[in-house]
Amino acid sequence: MSERIRHPLFRDRITSAAEAAAAIRPGMTVAMSGFTGAGYPKAVPQALAARVEQVNAAGERFRIKVLTGASTAPELDGALAKVEGMELRLPYQSDPAVRERINAGTLDYIDIHLSHVAQHAWFGFFGKIDVAVVEVAGIREDGSLVPSSSVGNNKTWLEQADKVILEVNSWQPAALDGMHDVYYGTALPPHRKPILLEHPDDRIGEPSLRVDPDKVVAVVETHAPDRNSAFSAPDEASRRIAGHLLDFLSHEIDRGRLTRDLLPLQSGVGNIANAVLGGLAEGGYQGLTAYTEVIQDGMLELLKNGTLRMASATSFSLSPAGIAEFNANVDFYRSRILLRPQEISNHPEVIRRLGCIAMNGMIEADIYGNVNSTHIAGSRIMNGIGGSGDFARNGYLSVFMSPSTANGGQVSGIVPMVSHVDHTEHDTMVLVTEQGLADLRGLAPRQRAKRVIETCAHPDFRPMLQDYFDRACRDGHGMHTPHLLGEALSWHQRMVETGSMRAAAAG
16 A cells, blocks of 8 residues: 555554544544545444444444535445444435434434535534544645545545544545546635636646645555446336437527537436436537536446546446446546536536536426425435535526336326425426426416426326316415415325325225
8 A cells, every 4th residue: 555655644644444433432523525425434434333333232322423425335324324323414315224214213314405515514503523534545745635536525524624534445546646626715704706617627626635634543544446336227217208308408409598519417316317318429419518416327438439528526426337447447537527526516606607407306396396306205315405406506407307107106206296395496497207398497387387297297197187286276275376285295195195196095
């Protein structure tokens, strides 16, 4: 590891994961690196979990508050959740064990916009950060840190924490050095200045992270891969959703509202997103850009075939095949990818100025365009809002996509009223299911309802939605956004009781 730890002071602080984890005590607030399963610490959280398990088995209580960039992996979230080692978690999670404890009420979870996390930490809203545990790809001769496969909130964690533990992961390619753009120009109100980023490929910061050497209490050597699962191939519904969206983009070009260069693309993670990205290549687009949160497999393919000229993000989210492709051609990708802190990748003003095309998934939408992207039946969290709100509210276009049904066709993705609101009708421009695309721009609520029912709802649920809307218009107490309040969430209640939203299941 000598070539990865090139500063003598940091070499003197090399220790085991267990010894490093001893710096973390019950009740502490611990900020850890990691964003969508990339660049998270691998060894210290597991050593900490083993210690927590021993302490709790002895009848004592050892729990900490955990802050990250976004989701991590079983070695961090899963390990600590299984031993009941977390009392609070923010801002985004996707681990089954964490989700189970949140929904059981034994773990508090704060779901906030990803662009807000760093500034809320600086404002002091989360209290004092005791320890930061940050994975890096290397330590330079001058003591600066080569970021790993995600940047996330690491800049803020390193600055805010009283103590710092570094994991230097030699599995991460050394050639990551130079791929990052870490901006140090942010300030607190009222001293903020404009962020001078006018194009997705502008460099406005530094290629490395700064850290005060006096705060570094331990350096742990690791050689462990990021934990990311393979994506399944896009199914028929995903391909149809992608087709509807690509037809819409072509229509926007024909109308003169977009050019063939489009605008910087933002895309959520998953099969639908990868299907859309694949369709861009099939549509003959060339030289596009992305200003997004994560680089996924589909974007590597677009960079390689020239559909994308460059991509700006804060993290990777690659399958094992994607990781192998990146590692084999890292020099090619290093000149075409920039990784930034998430306070910049998700910055509302930058997103608005660049005019991003935001494409994100949802759990359900209602007939007026309100979107639920986080909860099942209003109460059970799935993952979190992530950065979708940052892009939806501020992008040039905000698109939400989902199959029209779930649970084998028993649950409708289009409902009379969403059971939880993450994105209001004011931020939703386009809804897409495999059934069709509803362009909601310039439409009043009742016009929106008509279009959503006719184009996005599954035929099995369309008559039920139309019946609800007709009766709400006739019997509701207002005609601007007609609702039957006693019935608006009855579909979800039926689902909770029977597993189905179908009317026949109510009997």
